[in-house]
Amino acid sequence: MSDTRSSVFQCPACKGALLADAGCCLACGRSFVTQDGILDFVGGHFRTQLDAASYDASHTIDDNLAETDYQRFRQVAAHRWPATLGSIVEIGCGTGGFSRAMIGHRDATDAVLTDVSLDMLRICRGHLDRLGIASVLPVRFATYSANEACFRDAVFDTCIGSSVVHHIADVRLFLADVWRILKPGGRACFIEPSLRYHRVLAMAFADIIAMLLARDATFTPDRQALHNWIAEARRGVMLQGDLALLDGYEDKHMFVGETFETIALEAGFAAAEALPSSPDPSGLGGIGGLLARLQVGEAFAGQVMRLWPGYANRYLKLLNARDLSLGYLFWLTKSDQPRAVPSSTQAEAREPRRCDEAEVTGGGMPLRWVLSLMAQATSDGLRLKVEGWCVAIPDIKSVRVTIDGIVCEAPVWLPRADVHLALNADGRYATWNSLCCGVDSELRFAGTDRTRREFQVSIDLLFDDDRFVPIVTAGTLRPGASFELAH
Numbered sequence: 001m002s003d004t005r006s007s008v009f010q011c012p013a014c015k016g017a018l019l020a021d022a023g024c025c026l027a028c029g030r031s032f033v034t035q036d037g038i039l040d041f042v043g044g045h046f047r048t049q050l051d052a053a054s055y056d057a058s059h060t061i062d063d064n065l066a067e068t069d070y071q072r073f074r075q076v077a078a079h080r081w082p083a084t085l086g087s088i089v090e091i092g093c094g095t096g097g098f099s100r101a102m103i104g105h106r107d108a109t110d111a112v113l114t115d116v117s118l119d120m121l122r123i124c125r126g127h128l129d130r131l132g133i134a135s136v137l138p139v140r141f142a143t144y145s146a147n148e149a150c151f152r153d154a155v156f157d158t159c160i161g162s163s164v165v166h167h168i169a170d171v172r173l174f175l176a177d178v179w180r181i182l183k184p185g186g187r188a189c190f191i192e193p194s195l196r197y198h199r200v201l202a203m204a205f206a207d208i209i210a211m212l213l214a215r216d217a218t219f220t221p222d223r224q225a226l227h228n229w230i231a232e233a234r235r236g237v238m239l240q241g242d243l244a245l246l247d248g249y250e251d252k253h254m255f256v257g258e259t260f261e262t263i264a265l266e267a268g269f270a271a272a273e274a275l276p277s278s279p280d281p282s283g284l285g286g287i288g289g290l291l292a293r294l295q296v297g298e299a300f301a302g303q304v305m306r307l308w309p310g311y312a313n314r315y316l317k318l319l320n321a322r323d324l325s326l327g328y329l330f331w332l333t334k335s336d337q338p339r340a341v342p343s344s345t346q347a348e349a350r351e352p353r354r355c356d357e358a359e360v361t362g363g364g365m366p367l368r369w370v371l372s373l374m375a376q377a378t379s380d381g382l383r384l385k386v387e388g389w390c391v392a393i394p395d396i397k398s399v400r401v402t403i404d405g406i407v408c409e410a411p412v413w414l415p416r417a418d419v420h421l422a423l424n425a426d427g428r429y430a431t432w433n434s435l436c437c438g439v440d441s442e443l444r445f446a447g448t449d450r451t452r453r454e455f456q457v458s459i460d461l462l463f464d465d466d467r468f469v470p471i472v473t474a475g476t477l478r479p480g481a482s483f484e485l486a487h
């Protein structure tokens, strides 16, 4: 009698065997729906904010780009790329921007293509059908969001992902799951964005915008589009490691090569390498594409490209060779021996350190802020609107508010060209800080007593390097009345 159990899937609820093709657990009886040939483990519990229907068009993905990206993977991996990828699982395959080429090359013996989104997988499947490659090797489709233990232990030779790990909230848990599902000697490879390189791009673009504003302070849509990109990139850099603040954002992480390597080793991998995925020492290779995606006019793009070297070189020269790339190819190898070091999936807790203003400014330019807080009592506690801006020479991450021992943070990131022009026309603060100093958040202090008329509030400015400066230590906040502060 042939074995009817799935060779790669298991029941995520009880880890029991699944009846092949039926998605039914032989141990606990749970069943998982198959829709359009896609086995659905996520069941809508997690989702992406990306729109599947417009994804190819908005990201200029077509079969040629899939082939280029696939060749880039191979070229960067160089001698590490094996003769065959064996049994492969792809994470976050999206519309198949990588999978189309990979399947077409018949590099694997069989493949499981996964994504958090059923819609993405449907489109990916459609592309394989259109290209006539859906059955060149056994290909299965399943939803997976890194939160489901839906794969059996040690069943894949290769796990691959292109621009997906930075969407996954808990990267440590994800890598531990990848380690578990790989066979001994198996490998995982991911292309992901670099934090250091994005910091340089944002800082250099900010200097360029500041210079253009100094010449003539008009707010054109082109300038605004680039300014918005700078603010989002700065926000991404500032919020790194803060899972609570990153929660609402689709793009959660940018990575530092050696930090990712450490996390991968802690997840059990025997070796982890961060390789530059698209070396671009001058930045000019990548910024043209970036400006095109922002849909700025040709004249503006040309102007920024001409100004670029003069502004970017001062930052680019601070990066070492492997960081001179928009992203990394992470290449992780699972030992064929049993794991020697016990895994740790705990992130190091970062303890903020209290400082006074003089300590963070070093006697230089003062901290500046204008903030307005408005509290409202609701059935489940206080809701607090925090608006305004704050600027310093060191990078401010957030405004931290504590009420009744409950702590919430409002990120500092929104574009505020007006504040920049009023405060930093002479460039004494870093321009990415003055251009992106806006705060506009609604914080929830659940469990506070709604009948009280007054609350004690303390407010700190929290810096990127985990220092904080208290700016209000015992203020009195009254629901319905605004609480203003300026310095």
Ligand SMILES: C[S@@+](CC[C@H](N)C(=O)[O-])C[C@H]1O[C@@H](n2cnc3c(N)ncnc32)[C@H](O)[C@@H]1O
Binding pocket: 046, 047, 048, 050, 061, 091, 092, 093, 094, 095, 096, 097, 098, 114, 115, 116, 117, 120, 144, 145, 146, 161, 162, 163, 164, 167, 168, 169
């Ligand atoms: C930037 S796209 C990349 C798509 C594809 N790999 C490519 O290179 O064209 C990110 C993909 O990750 C998926 N995604 C987002 N969050 C995810 C998660 N937690 N687990 C798995 N996939 C996720 C999205 O649906 C999307 O398809």
Ligand SMILES: [Zn+2]
Binding pocket: 011, 012, 013, 014, 015, 016, 025, 026, 027, 028, 029, 030
């Ligand atoms: Zn089960």
